[in-house]
Amino acid sequence: SQELEQSPQSLIVQEGKNLTINCTSSKTLYGLYWYKQKYGEGLIFLMMLQKGGEEKSHEKITAKLDEKKQQSSLHITASQPSHAGIYLCGADRSMGQNFVFGPGTRLSVLP
Amino acid sequence: DAGVIQSPRHEVTEMGQEVTLRCKPISGHNSLFWYRQTMMRGLELLIYFNNNVPIDDSGMPEDRFSAKMPNASFSTLKIQPSEPRDSAVYFCASSLGAASYEQYFGPGTRLTVT
Numbered sequence: 498s499q500e501l502e503q504s505p506q507s508l509i510v511q512e513g514k515n516l517t518i519n520c521t522s523s524k525t526l527y528g529l530y531w532y533k534q535k536y537g538e539g540l541i542f543l544m545m546l547q548k549g550g551e552e553k554s555h556e557k558i559t560a561k562l563d564e565k566k567q568q569s570s571l572h573i574t575a576s577q578p579s580h581a582g583i584y585l586c587g588a589d590r591s592m593g594q595n596f597v598f599g600p601g602t603r604l605s606v607l608p
Numbered sequence: 609d610a611g612v613i614q615s616p617r618h619e620v621t622e623m624g625q626e627v628t629l630r631c632k633p634i635s636g637h638n639s640l641f642w643y644r645q646t647m648m649r650g651l652e653l654l655i656y657f658n659n660n661v662p663i664d665d666s667g668m669p670e671d672r673f674s675a676k677m678p679n680a681s682f683s684t685l686k687i688q689p690s691e692p693r694d695s696a697v698y699f700c701a702s703s704l705g706a707a708s709y710e711q712y713f714g715p716g717t718r719l720t721v722t
Contacts, residue, residue, distance in 0.1 A: 528709070539612070539699055539713030540651075585651065596641075598651040 500524070501586055501599035509605045510576050518571045518602045520586030529569045530587040531560050534601070540585065543571075573604075581606045612714035614700050620720045626688040629717045632681055633702030641711060642675055642685050643699040651699075657683065690721045 502521045510516050520529070528547045532540040544553045546562035546569060553560050557574045573580055583601040613632040621627055633640050642654040655665040660677045668675070672691070677683040687694055697718050701711040 530709075537716075539701070539715050540711070542710045542712070545709060596653050596656070598653075600650045 500597045501588055503584075503586060503599040503602050505602060506600070507603040507605075509607065512577060512606055512608050513575055516573050516576055516604070518584050518604070520569045520571070520588075520599050522567050522588060524567065526566050526588040528589050529562050529566070531569070531571050532585045532587060532598075534583040534585060536582070543584075576604075576606045578606045578608050580604060612700055612702055612712050614698075614714035614717050616717060617715065618718045618720075620722065621690055622722055623691055624689045625721075626686065627690045627694075627719060627721075629685040629698050629700075629719070631683045631685070631700030631714060633683070633700070634712055635681065637702035637704055637712070638680065639703045639705065640677060640683050641701040641703075642683070643701065644696045645699060645716070646696045654685070687719075690719075692721045695719055695721050 500522060504519045508516060528545060530545045531543040533543055534540045543558060544555060544560045546553060546560055549564040549566045551562045559572045560569060562569045569586060571584060581604055583603050585601045586599040589596045612634055615630045619627060638659050640657045643651050644654055645651045652667055654667045655675045656663050657677045660680060672689060673687055675685045685698060697716045699713050699716045701713045703709050703711045
């Protein structure tokens with residue numbers, strides 16, 4: 498069974514629209530990570546969040562971790578076709594141990 | 609830097625055969641991870657090494673799977689004997705430090721067992 502849940506499972510948006518992907522755990526996390534995967538390729542690291550309430554941004558992508566460290570969101574502003582891919586959240590419940598990934602959210606951006 | 613290198617990129621084998629997947633981590637990284645990705649189960653951590661020592665192998669499915677890291681620049685994942693349900697994409701990743709932090713993934717090996 499998945500220890501991390503992601504929603505939505507898939508998402509299709511028009512270029513220029515904003516979108517949010519969510520990642521939820523039933524247990525408090527030590528660290529929460531966001532990765533992106535393009536079809537047929539390995540994962541690319543986006544961001545890591547460790548502190549409750551933490552928020553990080555890189556270009557048009559912002560990730561937040563809630564105060565209880567059980568929920569994270571990934572927000573993309575003004576989406577572009579280059580944002581298309583599968584977004585996976587990953588987490589460990591103690592430093593370097595029990596590392597798991599969510600099932601992924603497949604994002605398509607229509608030009 | 610060439611990034612994480614995996615070989616072969618594709619492997620097709622018959623049930624019962626031995627399969628060996630290879631990984632060269634990024635130079636200077638001291639943690640190495642083997643993952644398996646399938647549509648049904650998503651991305652699963654199989655085993656994790658730190659400084660060439662296996663730290664967590666709880667994800668290794670069964671005795672048919674074994675992994676080694678004889679030195680800091682090379683690791684293998686072996687399946688013997690292989691079964692059709694082992695068909696998946698196998699990823700190797702490496703990172704600095706003992707924790708999982710920012711992992712750099714290889715391109716993966718697509719394994720098909722017929």
